[in-house]
Amino acid sequence: MAPDQEHVRRQGPIRLSRKALRTAEPAISRLIEMALRHEGLISLAPGLVDEETLPVAETLAACHEVLADAHLGRRALQYGTTQGLPELRELLAAHLEQLDRTSGATQQYDPARIVVGTGSQQLLYLIAQTLLDPDDIVLTTAPDYFVYVATLESAGAELWGVPMDEHGVIPEALDELLRYLDRQGDLWRVKFLYCVSYYHNPTGVCTAAERRAAILETLERWSRYGPILLLEDAAYRELGEDDVPPAPSFVSYDDSNQRVILCQTFSKPFAPGLKCGYAYLPEDLVEPILREKSNHDFGSANLVQYLIATLLRSGAYHRQAALLRRQYSQKRRRLIGALERYCDEYQVTLRWTKPSGGLYVWLIAPPELDTRSAAGLFHRCVANGVLYVPGEYCFLGIRALQPDTPLGSARNTLRLAYGHCPTEQLEEGVRRLVASIAEELAHASSQQAHGSS
């Protein structure tokens, strides 16, 4: 080999794995970064939580309880276990039972089937990694949560979206999709259905109690090549209105006890900075997930687990979650009230979901309004000082039998998040949005008039 060639090779780039090459930067991060450069922008985009209500004093009290006792403190500062603190898992099982009870179900939860992780995202990741080979199929909702969609794509999965309406996943649409995949000879590739079942990201919709058995039954009916599991992401479950209890978990509807994976988190109902989530797993998945997690980190931060256990035991956690429910309820009413008022004022006709919890409202614009990031409305909004998430990001990478769903399409929808935005900015944010829409519609119709003249 000529020395020159050798030189070139030595300077060659670091060789990445196929997985790394498949792992793309989420398109949305660039968009948000770009948009945030505009000063004075009111952001209704990020799915962050309200900052003012973060439980600083409660967390400090828990630190005291754990660390003022030298013996307890030393245990919290030592290595923990891969699965998670046993006392915490006991408390979590009781907590899950309590949540189902509020919704009228009497499901029992086994602490031995709970795994604690670094946020629920880590558990969602481990589940994807433990179940998926490249070219496996995952059913998602359409639209869906773009962060996990990116994780599934990075695992090499092919995604197919099931349309939703205001009651959640439509069982008949799920059946139709599975029938189609079977006809195509692809049914054997289907591993699970991913579903944000409470106050769905991005639509805010809950999957209704009446549909849950039918959804599981449909998955079971098409489980000819092996179980098609249901992965229930219940991140927003504890952020609902107190007087509108949502359905019990899918776990309660799973007679086999082997088909549902449930993920929950303390990030939304308490504080993201603790980064603690947990999964309730079919018995057969516990060991495989633990083997994988043992390679990832052999256990999430032990101190954090002691803090969460303390907060659950003292009731401080429940008080904080109740406070957040009231707080987000007010913000949501404020946002929806502003939508109604400004649509009226600017004479704009829009549809939106009416969530009874969570952090998102989903807007469905008339078909002639293009909400995508490359279109006029998005840039007009940024210029007018308001940021939203174009619905297209929630459909990206998801195949579908039809592009249109009862909750709109990638072209005419957008997500509004009211978690992070300060209450006093919500109304003005909505005003700017609706004003921009009115301007854009006027502009489009003048263009059309001009075009046809």
Added chain:
Amino acid sequence: MAPDQEHVRRQGPIRLSRKALRTAEPAISRLIEMALRHEGLISLAPGLVDEETLPVAETLAACHEVLADAHLGRRALQYGTTQGLPELRELLAAHLEQLDRTSGATQQYDPARIVVGTGSQQLLYLIAQTLLDPDDIVLTTAPDYFVYVATLESAGAELWGVPMDEHGVIPEALDELLRYLDRQGDLWRVKFLYCVSYYHNPTGVCTAAERRAAILETLERWSRYGPILLLEDAAYRELGEDDVPPAPSFVSYDDSNQRVILCQTFSKPFAPGLKCGYAYLPEDLVEPILREKSNHDFGSANLVQYLIATLLRSGAYHRQAALLRRQYSQKRRRLIGALERYCDEYQVTLRWTKPSGGLYVWLIAPPELDTRSAAGLFHRCVANGVLYVPGEYCFLGIRALQPDTPLGSARNTLRLAYGHCPTEQLEEGVRRLVASIAEELAHASSQQAHGSS
């Protein structure tokens, strides 16, 4: 299809990914679990840290500093970034510079190339995942740290061990191995050399300053198909004797600035329960690692990062690390003193490494003594109330040109850990071990005498 068949399929097991099927339970966990059932056992096996010296008061003070300030507290309880808290990364860069300075080097560290993770294990995992496809080759030391070996095996890598002596990795042996792999047509598969470079797990050996440039130069010389990187795991770096400064990091020897990955942790020199580690990466690896980490968890616990930053800034971290250095130095002297005394008393000839830091001493027994878990000595030790890690676990899964190394083989070595074992049990633990060895050697020679009679 007959209904019966369909029934069978419906009851079928959950279908795991190839990665999950490749991820084995570490053999050692069963062994330790089994052994720990014996009451009164003195365990010199686990690589845990000393529990009595865990910094409970220091951590509580840091919690106060972060959470007694409502504004700061709210930031700590909000989501952080995937890469890690900018203030913390600044402090870590300065910390790495300081560590190199102690060893006489003036390397500069760029905070933009640091990624904070859930312990250094998460970073080691992310690095494996970002660099390795199944059937790639990783060079390890022989013996090596069995937990990361398992992670590499789960990534599908083929492992080849480079022998060490009491000065660390032997550059000539590394060269010989790479020459062999090249002759076999396998050089293109080699991605990196993994090296616990300070107070190596399991041998306690440091890779000497004089060897570091030669090791990097050897890797560079064989980088014909793309860079062969060096992954430096410096977990024990800050646990050395103050008067015997170890070599500067491999980063200081890397003129290209693109060949060395350095991982460090707060688990060993401060507290495992905070689960915080960090990596210093070649510039080209930062983005790929962040994309992967963003799928794993979009950032490790933010509160923990604020605590660590506070501890670094106040000097509490440095005081604790200095305390641990003294504490482990005493324990190490105690252990080695006991080895000398009881070898004398029981008239047993053993070799062992003489580490100036870390948590491990490596014992090399005469060739006729089988230290493996299935052999007589191990069971005799458990019966006599002492537990060690058989050297075989540190060679498992690692291919080698020769089974014997200057530091023994899988058959006649064992690892002693003095981190977790209370000081007052160390001597008795060593007495039981040496007594068991003496018994086993006597038993073997009587068996031999019996066999030959």
